[in-house]
Amino acid sequence: MAAAVAGLEARSSRDVKGKQRAPRQQLEGDGGSDGVVVPLQLLQDSEYESVYTIPILVGSDPQQNLSLQVDTGSSDLWLASTSCGSSACQETGGDLYDPASATTSQQTFTIAYEEGAVSGPIVWDAVEVGGYTIAQQALAAASQVSDEPLDPSFVGVLGLALPPNSIIAERVPSTPGSTRTGAVFAANLLGLAGASAPAAPFLSLALERPGSSAVPSVLGVGRHPDGLVPDPSQIQYAPLTPDSAGTLFWKTTVRAITVYVNGQAHPVQLPRSVGGGTSPTAVLDSGVPVILATSQIANGIYGALGIGPASDGSYYVPCTTPLNMTITLDDRSELPLHPLDLTYPASSGSSCTGLIQAMPAASNSEASVTDIILGVPFLRNTYTVMAYAPPDASGSFANSHVTTSTAGSSPRLGLLSLTNATLALEQFQQVRVNDQPLSSSPTSDSSKASPGRRLxxxxxxxxxxxxxxxxxxxxxxxxxxxxxxxRKHAPHGAYGPAFEGAPKAQDVAYRLARRVSDTEADAATLVGGRGSRGARSDTGFDPTEDALRASRFEAYKRRVAGQRASDASDELGFGVRARKMEADDDETPPSAYAPLPLGSPPMESAFPARPPGVEGVGMPLLGQPRSEDVADLGMRGLAFDEFGMMEDGSRTSMAGVGTPRRGGRVRPDSSGSTSTAGSRARRPSSMRMLSQSTLGSRGSTLIDSMVLEEDVPPPPPPPLPPHAPLGEAGS
Structure with a gap:
């Protein structure tokens, strides 16, 4: 059986020469019962031809530093020796094993592969791996090696399959009490006596992906790598699938294979196992650089993409088409495979070679030991634990020490997914479509958690x-x-009235809104007779709007009364209350008003006094007469209702002050028509007291030019004095 599987892996790993060495990492762990994580080295000609090697020390005087390929598909350790003269041994450049210090067993090791063979004497020699030393390890010093891809980077194979599969153990049976047995390397390592043995009886494997350092290549001996396994309970274990001759390989049952095309799942119809079981089986083999399957399974996988085998029997896929698939083993979760691991570019052209290929036709019945060989492309996507005893529910191996004779009696296979399916598709797009290299950042390459458990x-x-x-x-x-x-720690008064030097908000608003009066006398009057424009009321607060309007109205009455008194002796007093003066065709008259007639009623009789208790203060901007409308008349501040008061002392609304007002007031105009609500408003005229009938035709023209459209009606004119009619004055 071993020869059959070895033949398959040998066929798939031919001509791995001129390989590039990946940088070697440092050991993790202290050895002994604590275990150790040994770094592996990736040697490759391409993504298709990859070999993972481990350094060992062999012999005692002196020790030789050699490298061996890690192979989970076989159980024996063999090295090309100095007695080998074949062409394969010459490829090593003379770096061969010297068995001069070894003890011979008088037995010969022979293994025939599908292509090629290895043979040589079985000897016992000291072997050290990761600080653990086995003084009498049975191995084969190969003197004949044919068709094996050896080179100076590695000179043999370290088999990590189960003990019953060992050819050396069959040739050199164990003798009770003897220190020299044919036990395999793993059994001797995990069965070391006392504190020298790892406390946890398992070996583990992780393989890196070319172009990325997200997952390191390591071999764990009784210890999980901290960077990959923060929680050992996440590893899913299951018993192995035995063969008729016993449990020989790390073999499991395939429950499902699913290919995803454009997000749609295409389950592959699985046949019965070649061994007669209801489900196909799979063997995990790190010595095979591809995945090998029966023709029926391979056709089902590529058939989901509409691809069949070529004339040479191989499968080819367009390089920009991802082979996105998952595989379910036993009762574990679905394991996604990275599409970059399932195809590799050819030297030219747009087609890539599929890394899932059909098995060759078996030349004997022993070749049909399994349905699928899960080689390197599969193992790059999982952290694989080869346990020689069952773990507990937490994934630990307390009180699970094994001996050389009991190792492998109750093996368990543990798997932990290392691939995020979504990120894997993005990386395939990056590499194959965008032609960009993979990022080497561990956080950007893959996930340690299973995609089924990721958010x-x-x-x-x-x-x-x-x-x-x-x-x-x-x-x-x-x-x-x-x-x-x-606010809490600011100086006193910075945010309140306690700061005496700071002006109040009312003062600031008042200064901003205040409008300078025509004269200093008016200004003094507006502030309540205090002689200062900035004076405030005795209460310490600024006056209200009603008080401001009342004070402004009172100042206006006093100014008009003073004009009447000063012009009482004017010789042009014809009883006309007011008229605009002319002076040499100048638009601006020297005086805004004509003299008032003698004997007119005092202004106090026409206008009420200001409300009691209201002090005269400065007028805010909103209460000022809009003198710009009558600036061309040389008149200022004559609108009564601008102060919110009428001539009879009643107050009017201040609504719309500062904006074009649209009121519902009715006013007579020169033609006798009325203006209703909603009419276009203009600012009020200050000539409400002028009488058209008393000015004649010239006065009519003057008044027509000065009376502006307004929704607010004019106040009624005061009665004419009975002793000065217009006709008598003219005579």
Missing amino acids: SVGLDVLIGLLGLLVLCFVLFGARWAYARHR
Whole structure:
């Protein structure tokens, strides 16, 4: 059986020469019962031809530093010796094993592969791996090696399959009490006596992907690599599938294979096992650089993509088409495979060679030991644990020490997915479509958690948004706390009225709104007779709007009364109350008003006094007469209702002050028509007291030019004095 599987792997690993060495890492762990993680080295000509090697020390005086290929598909250790003269041994450049210090067993080791063979004497010699030393390890010093791809980078094979599969153990039976047995390397290593043995009886394997350092190449001896396995309970274990001759390989049952095309799942119809079971089986083999399957399974996988075998029997896939598939083993979770691991570019052209190929036709019945050989492409996607005893529920191996004779009696295969299916497709797009190299960052290459246990993209986005919202709340709270702290520790009065030198908000608003009066006398009057424009009321607060309007109206009455008294002796007093003066065709008259007639009623009789208790103060801007409308008349501040008062002392509304007002007031115009609500408004005229009938035709023209459209009706004119009619004055 071993020869059959060895033949398959030998066929798939031919001509691995001129390989590049990956950098070697440092050991992890202290050895002994603590275990150790030994770094492996990837040697490759291409992504298709890959060999993972481990350094060993062999012999005693002196020790030789050699490298061996790690092979989970066979159980024996053999090295090309100095007695080998074949062409394969010459490829090593003379770096061969010297068995001069070894003890011979008088037995010969022979293994025939599908292509090639290895043979030589069985000897016992000291072998050291990762600090663990086996003083009497049975191995084959190969004197004949044919068609094996040896080179200076490695000179033999370290088999890690189960003890019953060993040819050396069959040729050299164990003798009770003897220190020299034919036990395999793994059994001797895990069965070391006392504290020299690892406390956990297992070997583990992780293989790196070319172009990425996200997953290191390591061999664990009784210890999990910390970077890959933070939680050992996440590793899923299952018993092995035995053969008729016993448990020989790390063999498991295939429950499902699914190919995903454009997001749609295409399950592959699985046949019965070649061994007669209801489900096909698979052997994990790190010595095979491809995945080998029966023709029926291979056709089902590529058939999901509409691809069949070529004339040479191989499968080829367009390089930009991902082979996105998963495989389910036993009762474990679905294991995704990276599409970059399932095809590799040819030297030219747009087609890539599929790394899942059909098995060759078996030349004997022993070749049909399994349905699928899961080689390197599969093992790059999983962390594989080869346990020689069952673990507990937490994944630990407390009280599970084994001996050389009992090792392998109750093996378990543990698997932990290392591939995120979504990220794998993105990386395939990056490499095969965009022609960009893989990132070497561990965080950007793969996930250590199974995709079935990872959060979905939508949930990741939701968590990110919630985190941003929490951050905004924190920043807002910090700003609020800072502002509160400033108010608390600011100088007295900085945020309140206690600061005596700071002006009040009312003062600032008053100064901004105040409009300078025509004269200093008016200004003094507007502030309540205090002689200062900036004076405030005795209460310490600024006057209200009603008080401001009343005070302004009172100042206006006094100014008009003073004009009447000063012009009483004017010789042009014809009983006309007011008229605009002319002076040499000048638009601006020297005086805004004509003299008032003698004997007119005092202004106090026409206008009421200001409301009691209201002091005269400065007029805010909103209460000022809009003199710009009558600036061309040389008149200022004559609109009564601008102060919110009528001639009879009643108050009017201040609504619309400062904006074009659209009122519902009715006013007579020169033609006798009325203006209703909604008419176009203009600012009020200050000539409400002029009488058209008393000015004649010239006065009519003058008044027509001065009376502006307004929704607010003019106040009624005061009665004419009975002793000065217009006709008598003219005579």
